[in-house]
Amino acid sequence: MDSSVDTQDAVDPRKILRRIGSSKTTMYQAAANINTGGEISLMPCDTNKVNYRRSTVGRRTAFRRQRDMLLLPREVFMERKNNIIIDSIREEREYQGLFDAAIRESKVIKPQPIAVTGLCEGARTALLTSLASDYRAQSGVGALVIVPDEREASRLQSACGDFGCRAAVYPYRDFVYHNMTVSHELEYERLGVLRSALLGDCDMIITTPDAALQYTMPPELLASSCLRLAVGCEIERETLISFLLSAGYVRVEMVEGAGQFSVRGDIVDIYSPGSSDPIRIQFFDREIEDMEYFDTVSQRRTEHLSSIELTPAREILIPDDAKVQLRSEIEAQSKRVKDDRVRDMLLSELETLSSDREIGFRDKYISVIYPERTCLLDYISSPTLCCIVEENAVRDRLKACRAREDEMLRSLISGGEVYGKHADYAAPHERLDSFIRSMVAAYIDTFMARRSARSDSLFSFTTKNTVCYGDNRELLLEDVRFYLRHEFRTVILCESSAMQMNTAEMLREEEIPAAVIEQNSPMPDDKRIVLVVGPAAVPGFELTASRFALLSMYESAVSVGRASTSHRTAKTRRKSARERIMSYADLTVGDYVVHDIHGIGRFMGLENITHDGVTEEYAKLVYADDALLYIPTDKLDMLSKYIGARGEDDTVRLSKLGGREWGKAKAKAKAATREMAKELIALYAERKRRPGHAFPADDDMQRQFESAFEYEETDGQIAAVTDIKRDMEDSCPMDRLLCGDVGFGKTEVALRAAFKAVSDGKQAAILVPTTILAMQHYRTILSRMRGFPVHIDVLSRFRTPREQEKTLAALRRGEIDIIVGTHRLISKDVQFHDLGLLIVDEEQRFGVAQKEKLKQLSGNVDVLTLTATPIPRTLNMAMSGIRDMSILEEAPGDRLPVQTFVLEYDEVVLADAVRKELHRGGQVFWLHNRVETIEQTCGALRKLIPEARISFAHGKMDREQISDIWSELIRGEIDVLISTAIIETGVDVPNANTLIVERADRLGLSQLHQLRGRIGRSSRRAYAYFTYPRGSVISEIADKRLEAVRDYSEFGSGFKIALRDLELRGAGNLLGAEQHGQIDSVGYDMYMKLLNEAILEEKGEEKKEKPACTVTLAYDAYLPESYIGSQAQRIDAYKKIALIERTEDYDDIFDELSDRYGEPPIQAKNLLRISLIRALSSACGMSRVEQKNGGAVIVPRTLELPIWAELSHIYSGKLLVSLGSQPYVTYRIRSGIDTLEMLCEIFAKYIQIKEQTALKSADD
Incomplete structure (x- = not known):
């Protein structure tokens, strides 16, 4: 077996190869007190009797998923892309000459520039895509496109993607000159593009001139900082860890984001910035035995892969030699400066360099760290095709950026923030000129370029823009007829298949022959007009010479980036926002916790306790007066993290172990939750009893309004609109909560509901908490509903008293369809003519008195409440059945992380x-x-x-x-x-x-x-x-x-932020001031648990709890620290194991443990099987399972003799039933037999026989 690891794929001869081989308690004196739950409490000066509870264990099922899926090596993308739109530009005579000129110049030492003019925006996009694709297919080298701004770069990338051309944008990054922390998304984007440039596996790289000249990592360092791993190759784990640290990765306990890695025994989790998902590597000694992607939320494996390339996690890496040089430079500079502030800053930087802290100022010293001073252009090799789009604008952009950078650097140098010697962050503009001269340069300008070119290298196109038609049917028909008369081949670009079919039907009604085809199909010979579903990122255009026209049915070119990006990324799995809730893996030593019975304590970690040769792990809690409580790990579900108010010194008052205060606080909170539950249930029942208005199904105007939305809806928006319409079409008044994160499109969903109400002659009111937001919504609605017969007005303090009176009068007469307002809208003098829908934005921001008026106003009208404050899972559960909820979980496609x-x-x-x-x-x-x-x-x-x-x-x-x-x-x-x-x-x-x-x-x-x-x-x-x-x-x-x-x-x-904030600041006024104190006294989770129980009781659905079976078996049953090193992750695993109820749960958790941490050791297997025995025996109605006198004794609550008789027959006398006042069953333990597995099997058969008997009785 090859003992080395390739850093690159060997397909492309330009790829650089690198070989990496193997390398180098304080003692607590007190008496113990054990309660019936198996908890051990230690109290000073107490002399209670010691009585230890023994642990229990479960059985193992076969684990190992067999996969045949293989990932083939990536190959150079050399085929020519075909598309009806870009094929149109290929048929232009000028294009053929342009392409021939580009190939001709690629074969000479000093290529001459090529000039292209006359292209409108849409035609230019088609030409660039076609030219890059054809040039790569012919020469094997891609194209570098330099554009004037980021918007053009993003639009061009989007169009290329829809045409099947692989394009990447290399963005400009603002360097950080101060010691501050920053998110790293832009670094990851740039590194990905640099990697593609290094491998030559991208058709087109798009950038701006200032980004192209910014200094970055040298190509040689990037090559040596990438590592390709494959199943079957060998590498020492320590070598891999050293590589990751040197490549800028951060070691964590659990991988949640890019640039992180974790190590757990034979398993290494890595989230490479160049990968869509993190990977999990399973080692067998030095050999990589398996690799799979895994999900950051569930931490479960999702998909097998055979190889992976790890890319650096930072654009500026600081190797040891560079760190020595950097420290020397800073020390020398600190001795020269006289300003105390600057000296302190430099000394702080030296301190950071000597510690493990994140180095936030590395950009500042890039010329020291990378003395080579390389930029993107150093990654581009000849004979790359270099296209400069609008040369004058590109040069103006570069000039403006340089002026801004120079001004900023002068300010930083004068303030001592940057040392003049190191103030070099980008190559001079002459570097760009010399680079362009060495490449096959094509200057693409709308009008005649000033740059001289040979006559055989000057190409002039005749094109013009066409309009975006949207819903303008008359204008479309007029232009289609014009192009038919002049024998143009015409392609109509539609946003969706539905629009394609509707437009085709409209043309047929007008007796205009048209064909519906796929975008990648050729133009039919017998048709002059075709309809395709295609990218919005290409505006319509006309090629006059070859008689071709592209007509876009999109509303406008402004929205194209968002729509097309959303379309392209629709297949990417989006993690549910509700999945992003913090788990108990966040519980750390020192956290305040709440025990269901004993109250508020402080978690002090996990401890192993051995008694009579049996070892278990316990959670150690400290209470008031330093009393200790040890909780068995199978009882961790009784613990929750305390979320509530804290004192000025950030402390919480601890409960007294065995005291009465906790019981009183819990009883008081329970009484409060019962009152609240009654109120909620009564309100819900009252709304169900009230007669509401059943709105009719959607009409043509509703469909037209929705189709006019300029962006592509997310799946969440579509689902929410469907839920709301179903509610509105029902006779019961709607009461729905629409929850979505910032910018997820709640307003559009609400406006569709409002339009539906207005279409049926009803009025809609939109209530908002602030005056500014009222004006914001008012302007948005005016714009969105322009062209529809809807009268909209606003009521807020921005309006004069006279204007308000006029609005109120119109509202009473029914002349206003949609009214937007602040709390002024719920004043006594406001009367509606026929209110049908009330939309409340951010209800939690209204006061108690205002909420009471809201209840009166809502009466029997439909109510839709919008909130961007995510609802934690526990509150969501408590409100289930009380209030309907829709959740938006996807962001619009084009929004970049801030x-x-x-x-x-x-x-x-x-x-x-x-x-x-x-x-x-x-x-x-x-x-x-x-x-x-x-x-x-x-x-x-x-x-x-x-x-x-x-x-x-x-x-x-x-x-x-x-x-x-x-x-x-x-x-x-x-x-x-x-x-x-x-x-x-x-x-x-x-x-x-x-x-x-x-x-x-x-x-x-x-x-x-x-x-x-x-x-x-x-x-x-x-x-x-x-x-x-x-x-x-x-x-x-x-x-x-x-x-x-x-x-x-x-x-x-x-969602994740909301729960983290809830933990940090307490629950506050989440459920109203009257509940605030109750939440703080028992903690948020306990309060929600009590509220959920109270709601179930009030609805007559009391929670049925099965009597638990006590299992005492003499086996070591715990999760060794050597298996799961993180105490927080062990707690999370214990809680999951404690929740096992059936064999499927056991299998799932066993698989998860094996997946995340490797093959479970015997102690972990015992723990799992004992948990399964406890669950199955409880389901069978057993009260105790314990080990005595070399046998296992099973004590049933009710002896079902026929079942035990059948089991005794099955197991040939190994089961003995003893009758008497307390019947019991003895299982004789024999050597060589796995007792735990046998007990699991016995109880599983017991359930099977019981179910068969019940079915037989039912048939009889």
Whole structure:
């Protein structure tokens, strides 16, 4: 067997090969007290009797999934792509000449430039895709396309993907010059593109000039920092671990994100940034025995693979030699500077270098770490085709970026943040010119380029744009007839198959012959007009010379990126937001916990206790007065993490073990939950009794309204709309909660419900918590319903009293169909003509009095409540059957994760962040959450950034001021808006893509997540800066919040963030002020458990609990630390094992343990089988199973003699039934027989016989 590991695939001769072979308690004196649950409590100065509970164990089923799936090596993509749209450009005479010229120049030492003019946007996209594909098929080399901006790059990539051309965007990355933490998504994107460039396995790389010249990792280092592993190859685990650490990976207990790895015995989990999912590697000694993808939520394996390539986890790696050089440079610099602040900064950097902490300032020293000063261009080899799109715009972009960078560097150098010697972060623009001259360069400009080209290298196309028709049937028919008359071949581009068929039917009605075909099919010879379903990213165009026209049925070209991206990624598995809830793997030593019986204690870890030669593991809890309680691992389901209020010193009052306080608190909370349950049930029953309005099924206008939506709906939106319509068409009033994370499209779902109500002659009211949000919704609805006969108005303090009176009168007369308003909408003087639907946005933000008015208003109308505050799973369970719920779990396809920074407040850094956003034409939200000083902050920023138009807003301003400021912001007349938290809820300004938050340490985690959701609402990359005061020591909770908001930057992380925030700040006023104290007294989880039980009782569905069977068998039964090293993960495994109820559960957990940690040791197998015995014996009605006198004694609650007689017959006298006042059954243990497996088998047969007897009785 080959003992080495290939770092590359051997298919492409350009790939670089690298071979890697094998390398190198404090003693507690007290008496023990054991209760009937098997818990051991230790109390000082107590002398109770010791009585230990023995452990139990389960049986093993065969585990090992056999897979025949093999992944073939990746091959160079050389075939020519065919598509009806890009084939049209190939038929142009100019294209043939252009392609021939490109091939001709690729064969000479000094290629001459090629000039292309006359292409409109859609034709240019088709040409670039076709040219890159054909050039690669002919030469084996792809294309580099340089565009003026990120929007064009994203649109071109999207179109290429739909045409089957593999394209990647190499983005510009803002380097970090300060010691701050940052999310790494952009690094992963860039590394992926660099890797593709190195291997030459991409048809087209798209970039901007500033990104192309940014310094990055040298190609040789990238090659040596990639590692290809395959099943069957050999590598020492320590060698693999060393490689991962050197490649920038972080070692963790459980892998949850890219750039992480964990090691558990023979199993190594790795999440390579270049992989869609993490992988699990199973070793057998030095050999890789198996590799599979696994899911980060369930931690279970999902798909087998035969090989994987590990790519670096950081763009800037710091090898040991570079670290020595870097330390030397910083030390020398610290001795030269005179400014104390700068010296302290440098000393802090030295301290970070000497520790294991994340090095947040590595970008700053890239020229020291990578003295080679390489950029993307160093990865591109001749004769690559280099296409420069709109040369003047590209050069203007580069000039503007260089001016901005120079200005920023001058500021950083003068402030001592950057040493002038190291202030070199990008290659000079001359490097780009010389690179282009060495490649096959094609300058693609709309108009005649200024660049001279030989006559045989100048190609001029005659094209023009066509309009986006949307629902404009008349205009489409007019143009189709025009192209028919002039004998054009016409392709109509449709958004969906339904649109394709509807358009074809419309053409047939007009007696226009048309064919419905696939996009990759050739143009039929007998048809002039065809309809295809295709990418929105290609605007319509006309090729005049070859008489071809592409007509787009999309609403507009603006929405194309979002629609097409969503379409392309639809097959990718999206993890459910509800799956992202924290498990008990987050329980750590020192956490406060709640025991069902004993109350609030503190978890002190797991301990092994051995008695009479039998070892078990117990959870150790400490209570008031230092009393200790040991909980058997099969009782861990009685523990939950405490979530509630804490004291000023971040402590919680512990319960007294054996005291009465806990019982009283629990009884008081239970009484409160019963009252709440009665109220909830009564409200639910009352709504069911009330007569509601049954809305009719959708009509044509409803379908037309929904088809006018410019984006592609997510699956969650479609499901939610279906649920809501079903409710509305029922005669019972609807009461549905629509829950979705920030930016998941709740508004569109609500507007479809509102339109349905209006279509049936009813009125719809939309109630929002803030004035700004009311205006936001009002503008959104006006835009969305333009062209439909719907009258919309708004009621808020932005309107004058006279305007409000006019609106109220129109509302009473039924002249207003949809009214948007704040709490003003539930005032006494508001009367509706015929209200049919009430939509409440963020109900939890309304006060108790306002909620009471809401109840009166909702009466027998349908109610839809929207919330972006995720509902934790336990509350979801408690409310089941009380309130219907729909959950949106997918983000729109084009939204990029927000690049998140956590840093000390630094005016220089933040001013630079503002300038960067202004340079790209964007706007900035700046959160300053103090009304008293907001004007002062605004004045200071105006002095710091005089070129910016800065204004401020807060909730205490009068309506005219806020209205004017908000209108100016929407119109783009304000560059930076400094505001209080009034921007937190629902504000949607797509051009605002930078957020700066002062004193982020004072805000809750959900607040930070909501605020971050205000930006990144377009396809442009957004940046969030969460700051805390310089030099201050922030609390542990604030530190955890900031760490979480940085780590959970992906869309859909709101559920995880909500639970983390709930844990950090307590449950607060989640269920109303009257319940607040009860939650704090018993903890959130216990309160929800009590509430769920109270609801079931009130509904007459009391939880039926089977009497548990006590199992005492003399076997070591626990999870050894050598098997599962993480104490938190052992706790999680114990809780799952304790929940085994049937053989299928046992098999599933056994498979999971084997999957995650390898073959379970004998102690773990015993634990599993004893848990299964306990479950099966309980189901059989047994009270005890214990080991006595060399046998196993089974004590039934009720002796079912016929079943035991049959079992005795089956097992040939091994079972003896003893009658008397307390009958029991003895199983004779014999050598060579696995007792635990035999007991599992006996109880399984008992259940089988009992079921067969019941069926036979039923037949008789």
